[in-house]
Each structure stands twice: as structure tokens, then as C-alpha cells.
Amino acid sequence: MRLTELMANASVVSTKLPADPDISGLSCDSRAVKPGFLFAALKGSRVDGTNFIDDALSRGATALLMGTAGLVGPDARNVTVPVLAEPNPRRSYAHLAAQFYPGQPPSIAAVTGTNGKSSVVSFLRQIWNLNGRSAASLGTLGLESASESVPLSLTTPDPAVIHGELARLSAAGIDSLAIEASSHGLDQYRIDGVNVTVAGFTNISRDHLDYHGTLEKYLSAKVRLFDEVMEAPGVAVLNRDSSCYSQLIAVCRERHHRVIGYGSVVKEDTRNFESISLIDVTPMPFGLHLTIGYGGQSEGVDVSLVGQFQAENLLCAIGLAMADGIPFHAAVESVSHIVGVRGRMELVGQSWSGASVYVDYAHTPEALENALGALRFHFGG
Template sequence: MTVSLSQLLGASAGSDTILITGITADSRRVQPGSLFVAIPGTKVDGRDFIPAAIEAGASAILSLPGTPVPDPSVPLIADNNPRRRYADMAARFYASHPDVQVAITGTNGKTSVADFLRQIWSGLGYDAASVGTLGVRSQHHNAPGGLTTPDPMALHKNLSALSDVGVTHCALEASSHGLDQYRLDGVSLKAAGFTNLTRDHMDYHKTEQGYLFAKARLFGELLAPGSTAVVNIDSRAGKLIEDLAWGRGLHTLTVGRDENAALRLMDQEGRPDGQAFSIGYQGHVYPVDVRLFGAFQAENIVLAVGLAIGTGADVDKVLATLSHLTGVPGRMELIGRTTKGGAVYVDYAHTPDGLKNVLESARAHNPAGLSVVFGCGGDRDAGKRPQMGKLAADLADRVYVTDDNPRSEEASVIRSEILAACPDAIEIGDRAQAIAAAIEALEENDMLIVAGKGHEEGQTVGDTVLPFSDIEVVKLLLGQRTHSGEK
């Protein structure tokens, strides 16, 4: 595939004779005809790799004004915001996209909302997909993911490929990193959803205000006037996003438990096989019954319903699809039961609010005893460690503190910072052994939450990612067959 440089620049100015075969910010992936994006990063400066990129055949360089280019025959595309220009060029390179695209942001719930929306659209007869933490999911194929919001070139390549096979509706997860780094710029959105905002990524954003501002870009800059903002207003942050949306002239649909929500969640009740709740909308009350655990999942479902309505679907037809919703991998996922009758769930909860939600939701199902296995990541926000320790101690009967991606930090130090707030917890650094001990202690009608990793399949120690899956470990310990067919 080739595109002229003038097409990528979106103007008559520029060369039609310079053909671009690809765009990349990784000099190791430069091929003859590539446009190399040289961006200063947090660990390395892409400008240092311009000579190597030219030697590999780069036809043009995108970088900051004044960036030296050793070969005068290779043009410099100078831009004060090369990240944003990169996203715009990626969108022009892969010009075909699904007709209806929406993005979901917030601390917790993005993955579930995106997947539920994909399922709702599919139930309505649309060819639908989702892109995010779980990768690319559609009826055509599932591909594992990396970043919640992919690099612009990878994102637009995925969207173009989905469009080419007939996908018309796509739900995208919008992470704060992705929004701050302009990865979603250039994506034409019909609607956007906001779940909630609680402490996370303080290692990157430094302040809660900075974190909120990153999320708010979706509604303040990326959604075009006339598009729809679907906002959960149960939090102060949600109300701020609502005000921002109204101020920009966006169609705004509020959701949540708040009595002023246009799409209101009511009368929630946990059941042994799932939960029931009602949705109030335009003077009508609609009963809903789903085989999904967790009160927070009802909130995610209501937001997905709002996004479906906000992109033109009929409310009655949308609600008729909900009874067929299936769980999202690694989100309050029931893996199995012990021979004594204890239930074991795996959940992605890795923030204080996420852990609080999953443990409170578990309590709503009245277990005889509630256990949790969790840890905190290294090289990330250390301030949440004692917060999560205290929440676990307050909400669970038995707490097992273990390792969860220690990265470059000493794992025992991370555990000690958690244990300072839950001194009665059981400390077992080896994650598989911690899960095994927790399962062994389960009695009839007990419930265990293995929190933190969810769908993930690796444990990062230093710079090495070791194969590890909470789901597969639990299956092995319960005697179930894994995906490879082994015991």
C-alpha cells in the first residue's frame, strides 16, 4: 500500500512524487518508503534514531521544528505537535473505517462497556467489533491486544481491516495515556461514553486534575459538535464531563443511579445465577435480568445501552438483547467451584475503586466467607498500595497479598507497603502458590476473588514477561482442562 506524501499532509502542498509505504515511530520497523516519526519519549528520544531510519530507507521524517536531518534529500515535516500529526497521518493512510465508531473512557469499566456494546450491536443485526484491552474482537476474528488504546498506526490499520471485512460498528477503549498522547485523534466518532474517575495512573499524570483533563479531551476536543456524549453522572467527575459536553453543544445522555439520570439504574438485586435490575427511561421502567455477577456490571450495561441508543438504536430493541449478554474475559468471571462448593472468580480490579467495587459486589451475593488474592504493580502509583490493603482488610474475610507485575521494584517491598494497611493478611509472594492456598481454604458457599490480572497472560519481573494466567492457574487447581487440553 502506498500513499503520496501530499495526501498524508492533507493539502495540495507537498510532493506527489514521494510515495509513503508506511508510517512508524519505531526505527527498527522502518522499510524503504517509510515515514519515520521521531518523537521525544519518556525513556528514549526518537530523534536520535533518524540516521538509522534514513539508512533503512525512510522517505520522510516527522518531528519537531528545527530537528536536524542528515540527508537533505529526505524532507522534514516539522510540527509543534508531532504526536497529533502522526495520528492524523495514520488516519489518512488507512482511510476506510467502520461507519459508526464510539469511544469509552473512565478509570474502570471501559473493557466491559466496549464488549457489551459490541454484543448489543451484534444482537441488533449489525456487524460489530471492539478494540481495546482484550485486543480486537469481532465475529470475523479475535486478536490479542497490547495497549488499551493502540499506537495510531496500529489502531487505524485495525479499523481499516475491520471495515474491509464488513464491520459497520466499532467500540473503542480510550485510555488516559492514549488520549494524552493523541492516539485517538483522527478517529471519526459518533458518540463517546464516560464511566467514572477514581485514582489511577498517578505515576504518569501526577495529579488527579491532570488525569481528569486527559479523559476530558475525548469530550472537549475529539467529539465533534452534534455527536453524542453518554455520561455516568454518579460521580463529581461525571457531572463535570456532563457540563463540558453541554457547553460544546454535544447531544448529552446521562446515565447512572442518580435520580436525575435520563437512563436510570434502579432496583438492583443480586441472585445466585446473576442479577436483576430496572432501567428507567422516558417515563418507562424496563426490567432486566442478566447472568452476570457484580453490581458494577449493571452500571456498565446501562452505559452500553446509552451508547447504543445514542448512535440511533431503538430502546426496546436494545433492551431485548440484554438477556443474551455474556461475561467479559477476566471481569468478575466465574472460573469454577471447588469440590466443597467454594466459587472462584477472576477479576481485573487493580485500582482502589476497582477492588472496592468487586468486593462489595461479591458481598451482595451473600457468600459464607469472602477471600481475595491481590497485589500491586511495580513502577506504578505507589500511593494506592496501602489504600488497596485497607479496602481488602475491611471488605474481605481472608486476604492474601501476593505479587502482581513487580517490574523493576523489589517485590517484597511492594508487599510490605500493602501489608502496612492489612497486617492480618497472609503474605505469599509466589502468585500461583497464593492462589492455591486461597482455594485450599475455601469451604461450602465461600467465594474467592483473584484480583489484578483478569485476562492477562504474563507476570512482568524486571524487563521479562513470564507466562502467567490467573485463569489458567485457577483452572489447573480446580482440575479443569486448559485451552491447550492439558491437566
């Protein structure tokens, strides 16, 4: 694909290029560059990609992407390949990747929040599969579908990786994809160019402040999913019990998104948004009995998941499935067949005394509190 062809629909504004080379690939890691690649020299919080331009060129890069400062001094004289100097090179890189790897599953749901993302995308994938869809999920646990499980290095991978996988999944007949949208990934524009039509929000608590600096900036990164990434009008599935629900509602109203609220409190949203409510949750030795309400209907269902917080994750997945056309009854009935996620309140065995042994990935204070409270909810003592 010619560079100008790649740029045509990728929000790239650079002009007066000295050449129009064929582009055979894209990467922001100079070590992965091969002959004919475009190298994105991106500045990070710890590493400046412009320091690796010489390495990329020595490996055969035929075009460069960087910020508007471009190349100056001796560096400029030594570079003869086209240089795309963009005001937002990370966003441009994502859109270039989307153009280079055309083809995406027609239905893509993205999920953000501090805790619960991995569970929600897994549950949604299973609901889709149980209702006749060919579905996959992408996130912390890797790329998973009925036919494969492929590990990935990041919750939200590099744009070239994401769009390469989306094109491959589309060609393989996957029609529905659930993807985790981490705060890092959103802040760094990694999923820009992904045709998200449904988006979910789980919860917010203190996390990744070493990167974002403040809770406000952390939340702002998450809000990008609804404010900038998801196509308008889309469908937002929001945790009604979250402290930032009103802020998210305001963003979604501005963008004309349809909103489905969910939560553990039984109430109808006074702003005329749809509501999914957890009417009752009863612990069983190795699962939960849930009563779920929506639009004057209520359904009871047994699930083989431990922890009341998993009920909230299920409600989010049900809301996302409904947003994508699965009827309420069918979505709720499907969760009776859902299996838990690896490393998320996962029963791995019993001790010599008969005590159950669980593994959980809890890595924030709130997640650890939820994990311990989940076990007490079921077993007491």
C-alpha cells in the same frame, strides 16, 4: 501515496519540502520501518524518537516527522529526506495515519474512564450484534468481532495500528466499532483522526498518576475525548453519579453535544438532558435482576453478570446503543443475552468444597473494592 498527497488533509503545516517521495507506510518505531516508510520521531516520557533517526534511515525511511525544533547541527547535514517539523507531531502522526489508511466503520463509539471500559465496549458490541449490526470492539482484550479475536499490545494502540485496523474492518463490512480510549492514548493523541460520533464516560479514580502527575491532569486527558476528539455535535453518555459529571456537562454544552446521563440514583436531570436510571438491582446466585428506567418507561431484565458495578457498565452500554439508534426496549432486552468479559468477574470453576472461583482484573483500589463488594452482594458470609 505521495507525501504531499498524504499531508493534504492531515493538519500538517510543513512547507518547502526538498522532495515528494512515495510513502509506503508509517511507524513511530524505527525497528518496524521498511523502505518507503515515514518515520515519526516522537519524544516520549522515557525515550526520544529522534535518537533513532539514523536507524530508521538505514532501514529505508524516505520522510521524517518530528517537533518544530527539527534537526540542527551535524544531524541536519546528514539527513537528505523531507522532514516535517510540526508543532504537535503526535497529532500530525495520527492524522497522517488516518489519511494513509482511508476507510472507517460508519459508527464509532469511544469509551473512557478509570474502570469499566473493557466491559462497556464488549457489552456494546454484543448489543449491536444482537440488533443486526456487524460490530467489533477494540481495547485491552484486543480486537474482537463475531469472526475473530486478535490480541493487541496496548489498550489504545499506536495510530498507525488503529487506522490500519479501522480500514481493514471497514473493508470487511464492519459497520459499528466500540473502542477503549485510555488516558495515555488520549494524552498522546493516538485516536485523533478517528471519526468518533458517540462517546461514553464510566468513572474516575486515582490511576496512572505516575504518568499524569496529578488527578487533575489525568481527568484532563479523559476530557479530551469530549472536548477535542469527538466530532461536534456528537452524543455523550455520562455517568451521572461521577464526581466530574458537572465538568463534563459544561464541556459537552460548549461543544453542542447531545447528553444522555445514566446512574444508580433515580432522578431526572434538571438540565433537560436524557436520563437512564437504575431503579432497582436484585442479586441472584449467578446474576442480577435489573429494573431500568428511561423517559417514563421501565423495563425489567435478568442478566448473567455478577456485581452491582456491572449494572452501571450495562447502563453505559445501553446509553451508547441508544445514542447510535437502538431503541430503549431493544437495547435492554439485548442485555439478557450478554456474556461477561474475560477476566472481569469471570466464573472459572469451583473448589472441592463447592465454593465459586472468580477471576477479576481489578488493578486499582476502587476496582478491588468493587470486586470484593460484588461477591459479598451475591453470596454474603
